[in-house]
Amino acid sequence: MVDAVASGAEEQARSPSIARSSGWWGIIFTIATEGAVFAYLLFSYYYMAISSHATWPTAPLSLKLALPNTLILLLSSGTIWWAERQYSTGKSTNALLGLVVTFILGAIFVSIQMVEWHQMSFSPTSGPYGSLYFTTTGFHVAHVVVGLLILLALIGWVASGILEDRRQNAVSVGAAYWHFVDAVWLSVFFTYYLTPYLS
Amino acid sequence: MAGIRESSIGIAALPATAIIYSGPAFADPPLSYLSAFGPKADSTASLTWGLLIISILVTAVMTGLVIWAIFRKRAPVSGPGPEPETHHISTFNIFGWGLGLTALILAGCVGWTMMTLAAIDQPPKTPAVNIEVTGNQWWWRVRYLNDEPSKNFDTANEMHIPAGEPVKVTLRSEDVIHSFWVPSLSGKTDVIPGQLNTTWIEAREPGTYQGQCGEYCGLQHAHMQFKVIADKPADYLAWRDNQLKLAPTPAPGDPQAGLVVFEKRCGACHAVRGTMAGGYLGPNLSHLMTRSTLAAGTLPADQGDLAGWISDPQSVKPGTRMPHVPLSGDEMQLVITYLSSLN
Amino acid sequence: MANTMTIPAVQETPELRARLDRIWETPKGFAGWLSSVDHKSIGIRYIVTAFALLVIGGIEALIMRLQLARPNQQILTPAQYNELFTMHGISMIFWYASPILSGFSNYLWPLILGSRDMAFPRLNALSYWIYLFSGVFLYAAFAIGIAPNAGWFDYVPYANQQYNPGQGIDVYAMALILLGISTTVGAINFVVTLMRTRAAGMSINRMPILVWGTLTASAGNILAVPAVSLAFFLLWLDRRFGTHFYDVPAGGQPLLWQHLFWMFGHPWVYAIVLPAMGMVSDGLPTFCRRPLVGYTLVALATVLTMVIGFGVWVHHMFATGLPDIGMSFFSAASFVIVIPSAVAVFAWTATIALGRPQLTTAFLFFASTIVLFVIGGVSGFMTASVPADWQFTDTYFIVAHIHYVLIGINVFPVLGALYYWFPKMSGRMLSERLGQWNFWLMFIGFNLAFLPMHLTGLWGMPRRVYTYGADFGWNTLNMITTIGSFVLALGVLLLIVNVVMSLFRGAAAGPNPWDAATLECATPSPPPPYNFAVLPTVASRHPLWEDRLQESDERSRITVGPALDNGREALATSPIDAQPDAILKMPEDSYAPLVLGLALSALFVSMLAMSLPGVLCSFAVGLIAMLIWLWPAGLSFRPLRTTDG
Ligand code: HEA
Ligand code: HEA
Ligand code: CUA
Numbered sequence A: 001m002v003d004a005v006a007s008g009a010e011e012q013a014r015s016p017s018i019a020r021s022s023g024w025w026g027i028i029f030t031i032a033t034e035g036a037v038f039a040y041l042l043f044s045y046y047y048m049a050i051s052s053h054a055t056w057p058t059a060p061l062s063l064k065l066a067l068p069n070t071l072i073l074l075l076s077s078g079t080i081w082w083a084e085r086q087y088s089t090g091k092s093t094n095a096l097l098g099l100v101v102t103f104i105l106g107a108i109f110v111s112i113q114m115v116e117w118h119q120m121s122f123s124p125t126s127g128p129y130g131s132l133y134f135t136t137t138g139f140h141v142a143h144v145v146v147g148l149l150i151l152l153a154l155i156g157w158v159a160s161g162i163l164e165d166r167r168q169n170a171v172s173v174g175a176a177y178w179h180f181v182d183a184v185w186l187s188v189f190f191t192y193y194l195t196p197y198l199s
Numbered sequence B: 001m002a003g004i005r006e007s008s009i010g011i012a013a014l015p016a017t018a019i020i021y022s023g024p025a026f027a028d029p030p031l032s033y034l035s036a037f038g039p040k041a042d043s044t045a046s047l048t049w050g051l052l053i054i055s056i057l058v059t060a061v062m063t064g065l066v067i068w069a070i071f072r073k074r075a076p077v078s079g080p081g082p083e084p085e086t087h088h089i090s091t092f093n094i095f096g097w098g099l100g101l102t103a104l105i106l107a108g109c110v111g112w113t114m115m116t117l118a119a120i121d122q123p124p125k126t127p128a129v130n131i132e133v134t135g136n137q138w139w140w141r142v143r144y145l146n147d148e149p150s151k152n153f154d155t156a157n158e159m160h161i162p163a164g165e166p167v168k169v170t171l172r173s174e175d176v177i178h179s180f181w182v183p184s185l186s187g188k189t190d191v192i193p194g195q196l197n198t199t200w201i202e203a204r205e206p207g208t209y210q211g212q213c214g215e216y217c218g219l220q221h222a223h224m225q226f227k228v229i230a231d232k233p234a235d236y237l238a239w240r241d242n243q244l245k246l247a248p249t250p251a252p253g254d255p256q257a258g259l260v261v262f263e264k265r266c267g268a269c270h271a272v273r274g275t276m277a278g279g280y281l282g283p284n285l286s287h288l289m290t291r292s293t294l295a296a297g298t299l300p301a302d303q304g305d306l307a308g309w310i311s312d313p314q315s316v317k318p319g320t321r322m323p324h325v326p327l328s329g330d331e332m333q334l335v336i337t338y339l340s341s342l343n
Numbered sequence C: 001m002a003n004t005m006t007i008p009a010v011q012e013t014p015e016l017r018a019r020l021d022r023i024w025e026t027p028k029g030f031a032g033w034l035s036s037v038d039h040k041s042i043g044i045r046y047i048v049t050a051f052a053l054l055v056i057g058g059i060e061a062l063i064m065r066l067q068l069a070r071p072n073q074q075i076l077t078p079a080q081y082n083e084l085f086t087m088h089g090i091s092m093i094f095w096y097a098s099p100i101l102s103g104f105s106n107y108l109w110p111l112i113l114g115s116r117d118m119a120f121p122r123l124n125a126l127s128y129w130i131y132l133f134s135g136v137f138l139y140a141a142f143a144i145g146i147a148p149n150a151g152w153f154d155y156v157p158y159a160n161q162q163y164n165p166g167q168g169i170d171v172y173a174m175a176l177i178l179l180g181i182s183t184t185v186g187a188i189n190f191v192v193t194l195m196r197t198r199a200a201g202m203s204i205n206r207m208p209i210l211v212w213g214t215l216t217a218s219a220g221n222i223l224a225v226p227a228v229s230l231a232f233f234l235l236w237l238d239r240r241f242g243t244h245f246y247d248v249p250a251g252g253q254p255l256l257w258q259h260l261f262w263m264f265g266h267p268w269v270y271a272i273v274l275p276a277m278g279m280v281s282d283g284l285p286t287f288c289r290r291p292l293v294g295y296t297l298v299a300l301a302t303v304l305t306m307v308i309g310f311g312v313w314v315h316h317m318f319a320t321g322l323p324d325i326g327m328s329f330f331s332a333a334s335f336v337i338v339i340p341s342a343v344a345v346f347a348w349t350a351t352i353a354l355g356r357p358q359l360t361t362a363f364l365f366f367a368s369t370i371v372l373f374v375i376g377g378v379s380g381f382m383t384a385s386v387p388a389d390w391q392f393t394d395t396y397f398i399v400a401h402i403h404y405v406l407i408g409i410n411v412f413p414v415l416g417a418l419y420y421w422f423p424k425m426s427g428r429m430l431s432e433r434l435g436q437w438n439f440w441l442m443f444i445g446f447n448l449a450f451l452p453m454h455l456t457g458l459w460g461m462p463r464r465v466y467t468y469g470a471d472f473g474w475n476t477l478n479m480i481t482t483i484g485s486f487v488l489a490l491g492v493l494l495l496i497v498n499v500v501m502s503l504f505r506g507a508a509a510g511p512n513p514w515d516a517a518t519l520e521c522a523t524p525s526p527p528p529p530y531n532f533a534v535l536p537t538v539a540s541r542h543p544l545w546e547d548r549l550q551e552s553d554e555r556s557r558i559t560v561g562p563a564l565d566n567g568r569e570a571l572a573t574s575p576i577d578a579q580p581d582a583i584l585k586m587p588e589d590s591y592a593p594l595v596l597g598l599a600l601s602a603l604f605v606s607m608l609a610m611s612l613p614g615v616l617c618s619f620a621v622g623l624i625a626m627l628i629w630l631w632p633a634g635l636s637f638r639p640l641r642t643t644d645g
């Protein structure tokens, strides 16, 4: 038992390597690249906002649905954070509960978003503003839906106990993704709903 | 038909290179931007030459160094190479000097760039002439603007300007992106739909300066050329007054019959001042015969080529927006006769 | 549950190798080939496919050169010419230049980093399949007469439906987004591989520059590729669903396209040269018999180039009428970017000067890269100056610039790399005699074709013209360029001959034919599927030269180390210092990547065909493949030690 390898491991043992598995890094960089997609979408919004005066709406968007919806999504970030905590301390039933609640909140968000889309006075083909609004929020909803699918898989896996606890990073990975979707919404919300009030 | 430049004044700032360059072997091609014929292009050409010379020197030095390095202590190709070894050398000696010098040159070039930019941003005096140039696939509409709108007039693909005067050019596009470029007088300014760009040109001496669309715009990007003709001020005024006139009334007989055919078959797209032909899709033909080329530099403007063009524009300039208009042999003859009278 | 463990270091033995062989072997036959996730075989597939694209793109260029050889020729119609130059540009810059580097890096990374495979072997397979299918997609469309014709940067509004009906632009959009997925997936894989699976002791200051280059390129791609994918997606929406991003009459913005494209485009041009520059930085020292001069500076310069590279995109838009102030900033940034490039140039030159160069073919390719890079670099430097660029832009001067940089610091280093690493890949040497001919034909042909092209540009020849008049002064220059192109092509042909002949008749290459310093040369040629029988521990930047360089007393260990022969396993190490921290369970061969790749391709074909059922079906198949892929299958890794809970 002679080994530099092993002794190296001793030194590193402080940080639980579990949270830094390849899968976790993988999702972090996936998030980075997806984040970039939204960054470029928002860039497009700001660019068009300054250069397309003629076709830009004059009144800000209504916050009646969007604000509560934002709060719902924020809340769901909290519930998944809780679920992850529970899971890592071995409380699978609590974790399952957290995941299910997150799923429900996410589903509510998507439904409200649909309602909001229906109420809009513009459409994706009515002008650049509409094209941008629907593409950006559409992209975001698509991400929420993917998040919901991931949640569904996690719920199934946790419920069936198929995830041995060393694979718990599957839950962390799902949670990281969900937080990301949430953060993206905040920047979309800020851009489309709040900045018009600033000017 | 190549641009004729009566001026051969080189680049003020770099006489030495200009002398080498203006040797007989280097008769300057019409679109070359190595020599300049107006104040705006002058500053740009000096800068271009400066950068070019720096670049050639850098290339020469680096190539020399690489060759020297290779032949300094060459080892045989075949057989086991020499044992690897490190000669410890001061990194600073290698990178410090090289990077320092590079940074210095770069700083100088940034400065020179900014100065040139500032120098050519605005014309030296208020432009005497205002032209609006509109890019179309694949020709240029040219409109001379006057404070009195009734004194505006349209022409195409060739613009006359007074020598020694700055001219303001406003750029519009009716379809895709083009780029307005007269290398001897000025660099490119893109012609972008939905956006108004402006630039200015000035020719020091009378002469013909070749222009070319500088942004890929489709099938006939190659044949989207134009000319800027700088005249002595008096000649310019004479040209302008002629353009302002209605098109010459056709003489009775064939020319007049030609006009009738023209109005009916071509008038939907082409305008001729003072006739029923008022179309806007194609070039204004009021004074067609004062131009030296047809279809944006595709053909010389003589009778034979005119006939060739009208009878089959698509094979002369594949893709052009001018369709083949079926005319009988007689009609064709009449139309040509009429068009040939448009001075 | 959690367990503390240490792994014994063992001496490698034939028995161990035999055992590892059984564990890592890919099933025989075509079916096995389809399921392989071995980075070496994926790397070679990448290289072969990308070379095929180079030849196709090259043949397209040769046809263009015939048309341009003399004025007013009619070999091609304008429509054909426009499709050809577009296909040439995109084949070269997207389907050749980047994938070829992914190929080499895929092949080399685990070997050079002393590990068994990439972090995500199946993702690796996926990224290859998508690349292949996107290329097949593009060329299948071309074969049935559908081709893009708006140039590689595809400016709107010319690329809008109104001015460009037909499906060519849509094919380009779909194929490029698909390729973007491949690039992104591959980039993530490289970055995570770097963070997770280097040999113990391969701290970041010991990594070969190739690794730095690919790492930087990958990080750049992760952030840049979304811009172009988005731009093309929006274009597709405009074209097929009537949105108004770029549609001028409705208030859309043509310049939005240009910004999005070049925000991607400029980082991209560095992404397709930094790994190649890494090849030069790693290859030259071997033939100069000394370590690279200025390793640290070169590594830093690599990263810095990319960082600055994100801030220069507007230099492609100088003529669009932006405010002077903004342009001055981007102009200055473009000048500044010369500095990190100069670092590499100086380092290479100094390495040659301070070493004892052996003029092998590989060396010649690497060394000539320096000169070609300087020429291509200084023409970039010239165009960085706004007023000067107003003249240069869209003339053949730019065409000369891009070929000097693209051929000079992509194709030439890649061919050097091929001569350098072909023995590793195939176990056979390439013929040096043919190699010298190959090099000189290409070098002379290339310069003959493209050096005079600078003058063609200075004399005002616009790019992207299908023909030109006889009285513009470009006749002789164009003829010379055409002749040079054919000489260059002859050189490429000779390369193909050399590769084919050497595969069968080349001299056997030992593990380390060039007496190089890096870890890949500690494996047999070709390396076994598991790369290293025992996992090496690295003690310096030059593991195989330590005895001779005598830089310190520490020695790397290559024949003694952990065996990790409990199924497919690899060692995970920490991101910066490469201290071991876990044993990774590596996946078995699998068809999931192939199926997912097919499903994704079907998805994009369905999008092109606007077929909703197609979209739904392929989406469903993809989803299933993903689920199977991700299904938790026991342990993915064993931590070397975890805190007991
Ligand atoms: C392959 C990669 C590649 C690389 C590495 C570069 C490198 C550079 N490029 Fe290039 N570029 C392209 C690929 C590349 N380019 C492509 C494909 C296009 C055209 C796209 C299209 O329109 O189709 C383009 C176009 C392009 C333009 C737009 C031109 C136009 O369309 O009008 C500009 C403008 O600034 C530019 C600048 C530069 C600069 C400053 C560098 C610098 O990084 C170069 C720095 C290197 C050196 C200068 C040499 C080494 C340095 C020394 C030896 C030190 C001494 C030097 C000096 C003092 C100068 N490039
Ligand atoms: C890596 C990138 C790369 C490479 C390697 C090349 C290689 C070549 N390019 Fe390309 N080129 C571009 C990238 C590249 N190009 C880009 C991005 C553009 C801009 C496109 C745009 O404007 O949109 C461009 C544009 C471009 C133009 C301008 C077109 C125009 O504006 O109208 C020209 C014209 O001469 C040209 C020529 C060539 C030539 C002669 C080669 C030669 O190097 C080719 C050498 C030949 C081969 C490599 C083929 C060898 C084949 C054989 C020997 C046959 C063997 C056959 C069998 C065995 C079956 N290229
Ligand atoms: Cu108009 Cu090119």
Ligand SMILES: [Cu+2]
Pocket (backbone or CB within 6 Å): C265, C266, C269, C312, C313, C315, C316
């Ligand atoms: Cu660039």
